[in-house]
Every structure is written in structure tokens, then in C-alpha cells.
Amino acid sequence: MLEFMDHVRAAFYAQSAWNVDNSYASLTTTAHNLLDFRIPNGIRLHISSLSSPNFATSYTLGSTGVVDGSLSFLYSSLGLHFKSKSRNVHLGNVVSGYRQLRELHKHERLAQELMGYDGAETQKKKDSLLYGRLYLPGSTLEALYLRRISPTSLLRLNCVSDDSLPNGGTLLALLQNDNGKYSHEYLYSTDSSLFGVRGLYNFGYDPRFPLLRPSGRRPAHPWDHQNGRLSIGAEAYFSPVNKSGGISTGLRFTTLPIHTGFPYTMTLTVNPLMGNLSSTYAVKAGPNLALCSRFDFNVYSYESDVVLGLELWQRRQTSPEVAWAKELVKPGWEMAHDTNGALKARVDNHGRVGLSWECRIKELLVSFGAGLNLKKRDSVLASVGMEFSYSS
Template sequence: MLDFMDYVLASFHTTSRWNVDNSYASLTTTATNLLDFNIPQGLRLHVSSLSAPTFATSYTLGNQGVVDGSLSFLYSSLALRVASRSSHVPLANLVRGYRHLQQLSAPTHSKASSATISPEHPERKDTLLYGRLYLPTSTLEALYLRRLSPTRLLRLSCVSDGTLPSGGTILALVQNDYGKYSTEYLYSTDSSLLGFRALYNFGYDPRYPLDQQHVSPRHPRHPWDHQNGRLSAGAEAYFSPINKSGGISTGLRFTTLPIHTGFPYTMTLTLNPLMGNLSSTYAVKAGPNLALCSRFDFNVYSYESDVSLGLELWRRSTTPEDVRWVKDMIRPGWELRPRDESVNGVLKAQVTDKAKVGLVWECRVKELLVSLGAGFDLKKRDRMLGRVGVEVGYSS
């Protein structure tokens, strides 16, 4: 489950109209959400507040080995008018699950600034500042986001820790989103790492009207054009001049769009030619309450392989309206209808061919958000139960 600060950060992207899915880094987001979810460890308590539309705070206390915790503060120049009380925040906005991608749109200003921009008033550049102090280690994290233009976002991530070389590290990332394609340039002070990522979407170009692209909604040029799904291809490359090392990877993704009349699904294929790693995933929203995912990893050099299976099951209250909703779920747009008011909880499960199992139950208990989880290793008969924990959150 997303913690409160990640929820506020996601609302900043939404309000500023930044498409986080149009990036090579998010190519396998759906499979990651369904297979690599976090399992709580120990007991952890989160108390958070959105005291003003531009300011949020969060406090965490845990007992992982020793008593630890953190203090977080967030400021946004863009007013974030979202539900903040834990009893009102939709669970669908907090649980990372199957990712429904929308039709591409041309980059634009934020919802707040688009109505005020004029020749007399220069373009508004929305900014977000975030800081988190970990105790008792005194490790400090910081994040700076700035919309330099409708198509460009600057992201600076910093960590200050005495155990790290030079006492800390800084990661600078410039993201460009043009709708049809996106690019990213990154630099890290850790080993002076330089990197580049790019993602290209085949078919429909949101920057131009359909009549200029000679594309008819009824007769698209390609099966992935503007109708049922979108095919995307991307790659990344990075190099460290200090370590004289680098790496590259490439990937493909096909996902259905809201107009698709059948079950939504997402397929990805990624390849790291230097390491010889090949990974393929398939995720499907098999119903309004059920999502399934599988992943197959293979190394062409060692011939080692891994298989993972994941499940996400939503529990909703049963009403006559829910019954009618299930009956017509194959109609276009069924998966996008909001039913958050009937959600009681969600179960996430994952199993691998190495006999490792992970379970997480996330729900709302009155005013509290609760996450229960456990990890099992079925091959260890003497110590089958591994990681186990409970997280409780309250926000106002």
C-alpha cells in the first residue's frame, strides 16, 4: 500500500497533468505491482496530515529490530485538493495493482495554471519539495520536482548518509514527454553515472489531429492504432567513466486501452543483452475484482530460469448494483467505472517456482488503513515462516 507521501506525490503528477506511464522506466509497472509488492515487516505506525493544500507532514514509528522512525515534510506550489482523511481516501488510489493505461494526450499545463496563463502572465512552473529524516540513523532524503515546461520535468533526488561514499549521493533526472515519445537523461554523483532512456509509441500521434494523420477511428492503419491497444518500444543505456562499466536494455509493451471491449491485458518483453537476461510478463484483468499476472525470466548464458505467478483479488460489498455491474463487465469501459465506495479490502498473493510465497491483505478498519503480510519459504520445513508484519496508517 502506498504511504501517505507517495499518495500526495501521485496527486501532484495528476494535478500537474504529467503522464508517469509514458516512460521506459514504467514499462513493466503492472507486473511489478502484481508480483513484487512489499511485505510488511514488524509493526509500523504511520500518522500523516495534509494540513493545507500545499503542505503535508508524516510521522512513522516502527520496531524493526530496534525502535526506529522517520519525519517527512512536503511542500507543493500547486494546490493539491485531494481526499486526505484515511477514512475517505479510495483504496484504489493507495493499492498498487493492475495499471490501466489511458489514450495518449498532448502535453499541457497543470489544471491550475492552464486557466491563468496569458501573454501578461508567464508560464507557471509547478514545484514540489520533499524531505525525510530517518531516526536514529540520521539519514536524510530529499526530493525536488519542477515542471520546466508542459513537456519537461526536472527531478533531483538526494541522500545524505555517513555510510555512503562522500557522505551521500545526488541523482539528477530530466524527463521529456512529447506524447508520441519520451526521453530521459540522468546523472548520478555515485561513480559519475550517465544514462539515457527513450520510449516510442507506435501509431496515433496525440500532437496532431486525426485528419492530419490519415487515420480513421473505424479503419486504423495498424491494429495498435488508436483503437484497442498501444504498442510501445524503448531502450536505456548507462555508463560510468570512473568504473569503466555500463549497461543497456531494451523492451516492448502492448496494452489494451479503455475502448477495448474484452478483458484488459498487458504484455511486456525486456532484454538485457550484456547480462543475457530475458524477461516476459503477461497480466490480465480477468474481472472487476480479479487480476492475474505471470513472469518468465531466462538467462541465455547460464540457462537459469525463474517463473513467478501473482494474483490480486478485491473484496467488495454485494449490492444489486454490483451484480448488474458484473453481468455487463464485457462492455467497453467496464474496468474504469469507480466502485471505490464498495471496496472492503484487497488480497495480493505471489508464488515462485522456488516455492516462495508472499501474501498481503490491505483493508480499511474504521478510520485506519491496515496492511497485513507474510512471506513463506516452503522448502525450509524447519523455518517456513519468514517475513511477517503489520502496518497501520492514519491521516487527516
């Protein structure tokens, strides 16, 4: 389940019209959500508040053998308006699961729809977000700075201050550019002076040059109403300090909302230097069920791994009359308002099992999870934990 500050940052991306899915880094987000979900360890309590549309705070207290915690503060120049109270928040927005991608839009038009600005104001608008988190008792400090420097560009700075790190900390700078049809990013890390670049290209319809609809003088582009989208991308990075680098490439095909069958997403990523190949397939098999599989293979060692996972939503029982009425409402209404919780499960070929149940109890968001190792008869239960979150 997303922590409160992650939920706030997601609202900032949405209200500033930034598409987090149009990036090479998000190529395998769906598989990651369904197969690599986090399992709580120990007991942890989160208390958060959106005291104003521009300011949020969060406090965490946990126990994993020793008592630890953190203090978080966030400021956004863009007023954020979303359901922040834990009793009202949509579970579908805080439980990361199957991601249904939307059609590509022209940035200026999307910004007008979401924020109500005209074109000139959108060009001048440069919203920013500041976030800081202090971990206790170790006094590790984490900071994040986001800046929308243009309708198609985003600057991101991540900083960590910790005495255990070389030079006492590290800084990661990331400049992202999203033009809809394609996106590219440049990054630099003070850790080993790492430089990197990555990009993503979407085949088919180009939102920057929309053609007239069939009612116009020219026919619509055959990709204008496509059922799916094929994307291909790559990344490369190099460290002059370590004199080492790496490259990877990948592709993704996913269905779009106009697709009339089951939504599904397929990805393939390749790291030629390390010899690693990874393929995933995820399908939304029904309104309450999503399934996913991942196959990893190394061409040098011939080692392979298989992971299977599912996400199952529990909904409240409704009368046939109410259920019929909800069919007339936009898709996703039931997921947002009539869900009791979500069960996630995964298992791999090494006998490792992960279970997670995320739900709402009264005014609390609750996440319970356990990790099992079926091949260790003497210690099958590897980890177990529970988290409680309250926000106002």
C-alpha cells in the same frame, strides 16, 4: 500500500498533467505491482496530515527488533486537492495493482482539462514540489525536488545524506521529456559519476498532430481509436570511474479503455550484455481479479525463474437494485467506493510465497503481510508484519 507521501506525489503528477506511465522506467509497472509488492516487516504506524493544499507532514514509528522511525515534510507550489483522509481515500488509489493505461493526449489540452488554465498560462506555469525525510535513529536524510519546467518537461533531483555512503551521500539528477508520441530521459548520479539516457516510442496515433474526425473533411487516422498500444524503448548508461556500462531494451503491448475484452498487458525486456530476458503477462480477468506471470531466463547460465501472482478485491454486498444503478455510473465507481480490501499473493519456482491483505478498518488503512519459504521445513515463516496508517 502506498505511503501517504507517495500518494501526495501521485496527486502532484496528476494535477500538473504529467503522465508517469509514458516512460521506459514504467514499462513493467503492472507486473511490478502484482508480483513485487512489499510485505510489511514488524509493526509500523504512520500518522500523516495534509494541513493545507500546499503542505503535508508524516510521522512513522516502527519496531523490527529496534525502535525506529522517520519525520517527513512536503511542500507543493501547486495546490493539491484530493481525498487525503484515511477514512475517505479510495483504496484503488493507494493499493498498487493492475494499471490500465489511458489514451495519449496532447499536453496543452490535458493541462487545460485538469487545471483550468488557458494555453498561455500553462506555458508559464512551473510548479514544483519539495520533500524531505529524516530517518531515526540513524540520522539518514532523504530529499526530493520536482520541477515542471515546461508542459513537456520535468526535472527531478533525489538526494541522500548518510555517513555510510561514499563522500557522505549521493545525488541523482533526472531530466524527463514527454511528447506523448515519445519520451526521453537523461540522468546523472554522483555515485561513480554515472551517466544514462533512455527513451520510449509509442507506435500508432500521434496526439501532437490530431487529424479531423470522420465528420470532418478528412477521415480519422486508423490508429485514432486503437484498442491497444505498442511501445518500444531502450536505455544505456556508463560510468567513467568504474569504466563500465550497460544497455537494455524492451517492448510493451497493452489494451486501452476502448478495448471491449479483458484488459491485458504484455512486456519483454532484454539485457544483451548480461544475457537476461524477462517476459511478463498480466490480465484483468474480471472486475475483482487480476492475474500476472513473469518468466526470467539467462542465455549464458541457462538459469530461469518463474513467478505467478494474483490480486483479488473484496467488495461489499449490494442489493440487485443498487447493483443495477451502479452499472450506469462510470467504470471504476465500485472499485473506488465499495471495496473492503485487496488480497495479493505470489509464488515462484523456488517455493517462496508472499501474501498481503490491504484494507480499511474504521478510520485506519491496514496492511498485513507474510513471507513463506516452503522449502525450509524448519523455518517456513520467513517474515510477518502489519502496518497502520492514519491521515487527516
